[in-house]
Amino acid sequence: MPVPYDEEPVMTTTAPESCLQANVFHARSPESVDAGAINARVDRDAFAAVRGIFSPDEMAEALRSVRAGFRPELDQPAIGEAPAAVMRNFQKLAIGGAGNHWDYRPRFMRTIYNPLWEPDIYGMHAVFRRLAQVRNVLQQKPLNHAIDTIEDGLWTAARLQHYPAGGGNISRHRDAVISTVTGDAGVARFHQLLLLITSKGSDFTEGGAFCEAGGQTYDLESEFRAGDIVIYDGTTMHGCWDVDPHVTPRLDTLDGRLVALVSLYKDMSADARAYEGYEDCDVDAGAPVDEV
Numbered sequence: 347m348p349v350p351y352d353e354e355p356v357m358t359t360t361a362p363e364s365c366l367q368a369n370v371f372h373a374r375s376p377e378s379v380d381a382g383a384i385n386a387r388v389d390r391d392a393f394a395a396v397r398g399i400f401s402p403d404e405m406a407e408a409l410r411s412v413r414a415g416f417r418p419e420l421d422q423p424a425i426g427e428a429p430a431a432v433m434r435n436f437q438k439l440a441i442g443g444a445g446n447h448w449d450y451r452p453r454f455m456r457t458i459y460n461p462l463w464e465p466d467i468y469g470m471h472a473v474f475r476r477l478a479q480v481r482n483v484l485q486q487k488p489l490n491h492a493i494d495t496i497e498d499g500l501w502t503a504a505r506l507q508h509y510p511a512g513g514g515n516i517s518r519h520r521d522a523v524i525s526t527v528t529g530d531a532g533v534a535r536f537h538q539l540l541l542l543i544t545s546k547g548s549d550f551t552e553g554g555a556f557c558e559a560g561g562q563t564y565d566l567e568s569e570f571r572a573g574d575i576v577i578y579d580g581t582t583m584h585g586c587w588d589v590d591p592h593v594t595p596r597l598d599t600l601d602g603r604l605v606a607l608v609s610l611y612k613d614m615s616a617d618a619r620a621y622e623g624y625e626d627c628d629v630d631a632g633a634p635v636d637e638v
């Protein structure tokens with residue numbers, strides 16, 4: 347069940363970097379990912395990271411490519427899109443908590459959906475496919491499960507999340523709802539994978555991803571950098587601190603923090619109203635509040 351927004355936060359202390367370093371797993375390819383070890387670490391510590399499948403240089407090139415394809419005029423509102431809209435190339439800008447029927451989860455972020463059957467307008471499809479293969483290995487599914495097609499009623503919601511310089515953020519939450527969705531669809535474990543395209547310290551200086559575990563709050567991007575895959579599960583309390591709040595937001599740019607995600611979403615293209623099982627409530631579709 348969703349976690350109430352007013353749940354007491356744990357004391358915020360920054361864990362020693364060594365704690366973060368100890369949770370980095372090295373791999374050269376999706377097939378070489380040690381799913382058993384990583385799953386055990388996520389069970390123990392609420393998070394882990396995989397380094398080596400994507401390089402910082404590859405992410406720098408990805409950032410250039412995304413910027414080249416970015417069109418700020420494509421921004422859509424935070425709520426109101428049709429259920430199947432995100433199964434096409436689709437971009438939305440969300441500020442505040444509107445559309446979160448089951449939880450109040452304010453954010454300031456842009457989401458750019460780029461499904462793998464759509465035109466590769468950001469040059470990101472190869473990156474998304476490799477990231478989705480890591481997800482499949484962790485979930486003990488066939489390597490290319492539900493990546494380019496809908497399988498078992500699920501598809502890969504390949505997308506970018508942009509947390510703009512000037513305060514981009516999402517408040518602390520768990521991805522508990524989508525966890526239930528994938529569980530219902532026969533996926534043994536839920537994983538949320540974040541591929542960092544930007545690095546704290548170079549692309550932005552303040553804020554970024556945090557998670558809570560063992561009574562501590564981890565400043566994940568004090569250690570994890572562009573090319574690292576950060577892994578949560580449905581129990582991990584996490585969010586994104588304000589990205590460079592000292593900067594004036596310029597929403598016609600992609601300045602700030604950029605990450606790539608490949609969550610499994612339920613195919614609801616035939617549904618008349620929104621499905622509520624999306625983490626971060628990315629999809630609203632204008633469903634009346636009392637229906638979800």
Ligand SMILES: [Fe+2]
Binds near residue numbers: 519521625626
């Ligand atoms: Fe989340």
